[in-house]
Amino acid sequence: MWLCVAAVLAGLLLLRRWHRERQTVPGLREKHVLITGCDSGFGNLLARQLDGRGLRVLAACLTEAGAARLRAATSPRLQTVLLDVTSSQSIAAASAWVRERVGDRGLWGLVNNAGIGTPIGPNEWLSKDDFMKVLDVNLVGLVEVTLSLLPLVRRARGRVVNVASVMGRVSFFGGGYCISKFGVEAFSDSLRREMRPFRVQVSIIEPGGFQTAMIDPAPLAKDFTRLWERLPAEARAVYGHRYPDRLSKIAALVHRLCSSRLSPVTGAMTHALLSRCPRSRYTVGWDARLFFLPLSYCPAWLADALLGLFLPTPARGSP
Incomplete structure (x- = not known):
């Protein structure tokens, strides 16, 4: 009997959570959202999707060519700005540009999407500069952009959405990428707790493998x-x-x-921005949910053995 009661209560809690998560925040057409890394990939698709829903999208692109392509594919509401997240000067200029456009309303959403993956490879093959090239974009740049715009997000009681990776739970290959995503997870966790009293929501997106x-x-x-x-x-x-x-x-x-479909990732980003009750983490992709996420809770010896199946073996007789 108690098992049935527990099952019913669990079902009711899940139903309540589903209902709350389906409710969106009001006044979408008055909300500004800044997205970094909009030249291509997740950022580009998210900018187009949010523009289609009537939000005031501020799309940060690395190149003018990328910005021009995005403007051609969207409505006049969408505005672009050039942003190099490795440059403090570029971040300061973009922040001033955002401040002029949002005014006293503040910035509802900041999506830290800009990132690079290479160089990757065996750690022994890489130099310090190889590591720093990735860390400067994926972690240090993300932190500086967030700190620069956080007062505007706090004013709007808005959202910060940081794109990490399931590789921020399980390090599958060498180089700065996995290290940077572990760092994004740690920064996002501390920021979420600090911003809770200000009613600012911080969410982490953990995509698996996408093309x-x-x-x-x-x-x-x-x-x-x-x-x-x-x-x-x-x-x-x-x-x-x-x-x-x-x-x-x-x-x-x-x-x-x-997967070649990027929409599950941008769907998670959209939910984190627009739901009345966003989640702290969104793990996206079948491989992330069914393999890497469970693997992150396994003993180290088991994770090492399973991931070792995907790594090449060195030459015979190597010391």
Whole structure:
């Protein structure tokens, strides 16, 4: 009997949560949302979708060409600004531009989407500069953009949406990408707790594998070759001459397994921005939910064994 009561109560709680999450905030046409990294991928699609719903989208692009393509595909409501998240000067100029447009209403939504994936590869193949190139965009840039615009978000009692990755739970490959996403998770967690008294919601988006430019196998193969060619001869002998080709084949396989539909990710972003009751985390993608998320709770020896199946082996007899 108690089991039935518990099941009914759980069902009612889930039904209540579903009902609350379906309710959207009012006054969408008066709300400003800034999205970084709108030249392509998730940011570009999200900007077009929010513009279609009548929001005042402020789209930050890295290049003028990307900004022009986005303006051509959207309504006159959407405005673009050039933003390089690795430049403090560019961030300050973009923040002043945003402040002029939102005025006393503040900024309802900030979506930190800008990010890069490469260089990636075995950690031993990479230099400090390789790590910093990714960290400057994915983590340090995200933090500086957030700190610059946080007073405007707080004024609107709005939302901060940070794009992390399921790789922020399980580090699958070397380089700065996974490190940066672990950092985004930590920064978002602390920011969420700090902003709760101000009624500012902070959400994390954790996509799994999606076919974005970040994991295009052709550029990755060239990057593996570049990293391989600069290795000392001793290191190349240890790994074996077939190692970079095997890495490229694994990258191509992963790309084929990834989803080409980006809308589940932008749907999670939209929910985080517009729902009356947004979630703290959105794990998106079948691989993220069914494999990587459960794997993050497994013992280290089991996670190492499973992920090791996807890594190439070095040359025989390597020390």
